Every structure is written in C-alpha cells, then in structure tokens.
Amino acid sequence: MSHSYAYARPALAADVVLFGAAEDELEVLLIERGGAPFLGCPALPGGFVRVDEDLEAAVRRELAEEAGVSPGWLQQLQTFGRVDRDPRERVVTVAYWGLVRRVDHRPVAGTDARSARWHRLDSLPALAFDHREIVDVALRRLQVRIRYEPVGFELLPEEFPLSRLQGLYETILRRPLDKRNFRRKVLALDILAEVGRKEEGVAWRPAQLFRFDRERYQQALEKGVLFDL
Amino acid sequence: MSHSYAYARPALAADVVLFGAAEDELEVLLIERGGAPFLGCPALPGGFVRVDEDLEAAVRRELAEEAGVSPGWLQQLQTFGRVDRDPRERVVTVAYWGLVRRVDHRPVAGTDARSARWHRLDSLPALAFDHREIVDVALRRLQVRIRYEPVGFELLPEEFPLSRLQGLYETILRRPLDKRNFRRKVLALDILAEVGRKEEGVAWRPAQLFRFDRERYQQALEKGVLFDL
C-alpha cells in the first residue's frame, strides 16, 4: 500500500460525551485514566481509531469496553485538533455525543480496568486534555438540539409522566417553563402515546404515563409539522 | 516519543467546500486531481494534515497552494471517515466549509499545478471520493446557518444594494422572498450601514448601497437582538 507522504502522521482518536439524566440534573460519563499522561485523572471515554473501523464504531467499542454502556442515540459533535492538545504527540480527536437511559444501565461497571462513573454536570472535576472544552461544546449542542429534535426521550425511561419531560427540559435549558404551555405544545405535536396506565408508588395524585411514538413522529414529519419546544 | 499502539494508523486529511456567489447561482471551488486515484477528476481542495499544523491552518494552506484564495469565513463542517471512502488506504477527512467574495479573487489561478475552477452548484460534475456527499452536507449547513448568522455578507461585495442581498438569500434558500418583508426585517436588525452612494452604470433607477457593519452587529448581539431572516 502506497503512502501519500512519508512524514509522521497525526494520530486519530475518537472520544464521546455521553449524557444521562439523574432526577434533577444532567450527568456525564467519565472514566479514570489508567495511563500517562493525566494518570488517574477523569476523562472522556475514548481511544484511538483502528484502521479498519468506522468512527462511530470506534466510539461504540470504546463505550462498551470502558463502561459497558450502549447509547440509544449517538452523533458526531466536532473534531478537536489543536496541535498541543495532547502533550505526548499530535492527536486529533473526533468527538461524539450521545444520550443514554440511565435506568437501563444501572451500575456501569467498567468491564475494562478503568472505572467509569457518572458525574453531575454542575460539579465536574478537572478533566484531562481539552476534555472540558469538549463537554462544553456538547452541552451547548444538546441545548440547541433538544428544542427541535425529539432526542430528549432517549434520556428518559420508556414511559414517563409529562412533568418528568418538562423537568428534563428545564434542567437542560436551565430555565423554568410554564406547565400549561409546555403540555399544550408537546401534546399538539401528536408524537406521544398515552400508555393508559398511571404512575405508581407516589404519595400524591398519580400522573398519566406517556411514551414517545416514533411512528407518529415520522407521520408528523411527513405532514410538515416540525418539532419545536 | 512513545506511540500508544503499534498498528497502522488512519491517515488524516482536511478538505474544504468553498462557496462563492455568481450573479444568480452559488458556485463551489473545485480542483482537478493531479494523481491517482481519480486522476483528472474534479475534487474538493484539500490534502493531508501535517503533524505540526492545526486543522484550520491545513485548510488555509491547501486553499492558498491549490487555488490562491483566502476565505473570509471558514468553519469546520463535519468529519467523514467511512472505512472505504478512499480506495488506496484509510483516510479520515475533516471537512471545512468557507465563504469567499468572488470579486476579490478574480481569476483563481492555481499557483499549484492543479487547476482550480469555480463550478455552478446546479450543474456539478461527478466528484472524486465522497466529495459530493460533503458538498451536499455543506450546502445544507449554509442554508440553515445563513438564516441566523450574518454570514451571507461574506459572499457579497463590500457594498451592495438590498436587492442583491435578497437575491443571494433566494438563491441559497431556493425560494422567492417578499421584497417588503425582507427589507423590513433586514433593516430592523440595524446591522447595515447606508454607504450614502448609489449604484452606478445601471440602466434604471440606481439603488442605495449598504455595507455590513460588524460593530453594530456586536451591539445588537449584546442587546439580545438576534439575527433571523
């Protein structure tokens, strides 16, 4: 196989900002670095991309190896390539961001040696490399995206009351929303299906449960109704 | 310097979709490939990223070398990494998109051996690699971005009549806009400065010339007025 130039090549990595939703705050999955540099420092899951592996596949592999999780939603975020972002050598990283239902992935035991843990976004520790910057970009992306694509559901349990959905939006957008207006808008989209059951085990009036209905969402798209919250 | 793994590494390239505005249609800058594969085939300007060079710097260098142009606006688009996108070997490319004032770069003589030429977007030839896909993604990005960021001005001469600006939006968005509504909205943003001179050499009533006023735009941003056309 011919090489187009003989000089040293930048190394190519892929990292991922995986978001999960705790009751009242967003969380990010971090691993603890098992090697130099930044030994023991929290960092984003990720690693080098293999020659025969697609970028997204690399991210999914790393997530499985390092934390045993599989995101329900995953998309490219941005590529970070500052020359000095890795003190060892030139490493360009293709960052992804993903969403996962925390409830499906209870303990997140790292199958790898490195320990993976959820960290609240409002009290992140110092991160390795430029990973803090990557998290910030991912958060901004989430804040924009959640308003015009139905991605928030990937953070919630399959069935949820509307107030939980509203709480999620308030957490992500960091501002209070009006209950009546929120309900009206969400229901008008006609992309939720009433489950027909109610919350259980709460000490007050139990709420109706809903689930996101992909089929209806597709129909709404075709009708030109666009998601906008 | 230690390497984190000994296996073959993907190669890293950077390519750019550079848009220019002709009178009535968008154009894209393409070079003709000087080597295998796709010899002689039109392709996006770009090349391999050097180890000691930032991604954006690589793009600017390639644009200067291959086409002698310097974009007024340049931003990362997306990274394309399908395993088989280059038949020779694994090449991951960080794609950028840029805007340039055609009038500032008259002939675009390739200082490099390869010939660079502007091609109308409505009649693109077949492109090398997955470059057509990259162009499509860039166009969609431009169509979205131009509505809420004042980037269109980078495609126009420094001074322009409002009808030219409207024509540009119509070309990019591919739909007609109402003259009165467009003018009202643009002027309400308060980011244009009247030059005080009029068009010359036209065979009809000459229009007032305007220019984009970056300072006013910053002030508008701080006041919370957001660009939206």
Place this chain on the structure above:
DNA sequence: CCAAAAGTGTTTATGATACACCCATGT
C-alpha cells in the same frame, strides 16, 4: 415616454406568553 428595478404601509392570521384554580390520591 418607455422599460426596469427601487422603494414604501397596512391588514390579517398565527403562534407565543402570561396567568390561577380545582382535582385526585396517599397518608
């Protein structure tokens, strides 16, 4: 005086926002 584009307001419809009370349930 003709051709061609420049320039200018008002009306209507639609969607966004603000706002307060009663209901159902568990303890």
Place this chain on the structure above:
DNA sequence: ACATGGGTGTATCATAAACACTTTTGG
C-alpha cells in the same frame, strides 16, 4: 383533612405573511 403534584382554558401581545402601487433613472 391536608399536603402534594396533576391537570385544565382564556385573553393578550408580538411576529410573520400577504399584498400593489408610485418613483426614479437611462435609453
């Protein structure tokens, strides 16, 4: 009975969209 979140409707305001004629200039 009481505490707690669940659930509901209306009035107002702001923004977007539709729409046609007069003006200015060069030829």
